[in-house]
Amino acid sequence: MEAKDTRHNVLKLVRLGIDARNEYMVFMRKDCPVCISEGFEALNRIKVTKGEKTIVASLIVWDDESQLSHDQLGLSDAAIEALETKEGDLLRLSHLDALDSMSDVRKKIYGHRLNQAEFDRIIGDIVNRNLSNIQLSAFLASSTGNSLNQDEVIALTRSMINVGFKLDWGKDKVYDKHCIGGLPGNRTTPLVVSIVAAAGLTIPKTSSRAITSPAGTADTMEVVTNVNLTTGQMKNVVEQEGGCLAWGGSVQLSPADDILIRVEKALDIDSEGQMIASVLSKKAAAGSTDVVIDIPVGATAKVRSQEAAVHLSEKMVAVGKAIGLNIDIVLTDGSQPVGRGIGPALEAKDVLSVLRNENNAPDDLRERAIILAGRLLEMGGKAAEGSGTLEALRVLKSGAAYKKFTAICEAQGFFREPEVAPHKHRIRSAASGVVSEIDNRRLAKVAKLAGAPGAMTAGILLLTPLGTHVEENDTLFEIHAESQGELEYALSYLDAQKQIIKIKAT
Secondary structure (H helix, E strand, O other), X not given: OOOOOOOOOEEEEEEXXXXXXXXXXXXXXXXXXXXXXXXXXXXXXXXXXXXXXXXXXXXXXXXXXXXXXOOEEEEOHHHXXXXXXXXXXXXXXXEOOOOHHHHHHHHHHOOOOOOHHHXXXXXXXXXXXXXXXXXXXXXHHHOOOOOOOHHHHHHHHHHHHHOOOOOOOOOOOOEEEEEOXXXXXXXXXXXXHHHHHHOOOOEEEEEOOOOOOOOOHHHHHHHHOOOOOOHHHHHHHHHXXXXXXXXXXXXXXXXXXXXXXXXXXXXXXXXXXXXHHHHHHHHHHOXXXXXXXXXXXXXXXXXXXXXXXXXXXXXXXXXXHHXXXXXXXXXXXXXXXXXXXXXXXXXXXXXXXXHOOOOOOOHHHHHHHHHHHHHHHHHOOOOOOOOXXXXXXXXXXXXXXXXXXXXXXXXXXXXXXXXXXXXEEEEEOOOOEEXXXXXXXXXXXXXXXXXXXXXXXXXXXXXXXXXXXXXXOOEEEEEEEOOHHHHHHHHHHHHOOOOOEEEXXX
């Protein structure tokens, strides 16, 4: 007969199979001796220890006697993975000491300024998973709007850089590009990386998955290749090809940002200060020195006015300078989606069409990409000032960019063609006239309800950009979905919306 463990506050692990994403959760019976003796209550933050490893988890009180007995506990899958434990292991439970970082968060909630040490405490506890999603939400909410001044953004950015791993490429100059976002289909990054790497510059690109959009660059690239690279794999690809197109989360650069992004996605918020810290901490951690940043400006883009764009530009340049980054800002038209595809596979098709110099490739996507790539070529001395766009176009037209793109994909594991969604539905014009306005945000929501980015082939194929003349009953756009149910979700939302695409009579 197995001897009973008599150590204080020890329970045996039962695997319940609960996916709580990044949240660590511990499940105990309310009448279990540890709960009673320690006075644990639902949602208490509790330390769970196995050997030398300790995590902090939120308590969920469990009443189902068939799955947990008095001497057992359950953990969410993420907590099990972090503790490197298995079913049947004995785990010790204890109270969590009060966190100084929550005093800092409360200070920010009440409108006070935070210093470097206070941001360091908050970010340190975020990376160590000491804060629950509720506490993370409080921190993010306290940082929305213009509540972070320039000094605070610099301090937050430094904190996010310092808690993670920083890549060193052994080069004086390493290039990068980023788009602020808010514009569906604006998938210039794969094009820019291919052109710049083909021209001989080093551009190790790490990108995020979608936060509030139907696709991020990592989502689009995952359609055609492997983006989940380790740091070692990423270095090998860059050494071989001069560039890469990897998901930033897989290489653990600025790890606090990856945690915050998940909560931001749930809250559907994206504050200016947090966004600057997120972008620039990733660039610095990736070892970049020179970065071109695209800021689309439009009524339904993320940045809605020229004044706001100038303010953001100045702030990004100043923060970049403070952390050692040379930032070049490009303001672009954010009045409508870019290209035709909105959603991972549809955007990948646009990218390939441009790289292959196909006759029907989206002109607007190509033009944006060569402007941004041209700026980097000028920064890197590969083109004279003012001639970067022409040089970028030459590299693209020569086929060198497409060759480099496929070589990068193969180096990352494979290259495959995008697939097509099995369900499609055409949305037709109710009148004749000219397309005069497109609501980026609501159009993106239709694509998300259709399944993007989780369903790779889902999204929208836009057939009528601004200025297009249409007749009554002409197709404005197609909704693509991988299931009939998701298609119905998108159509149900669309039925309640008026004039996502406005037609002006002529």
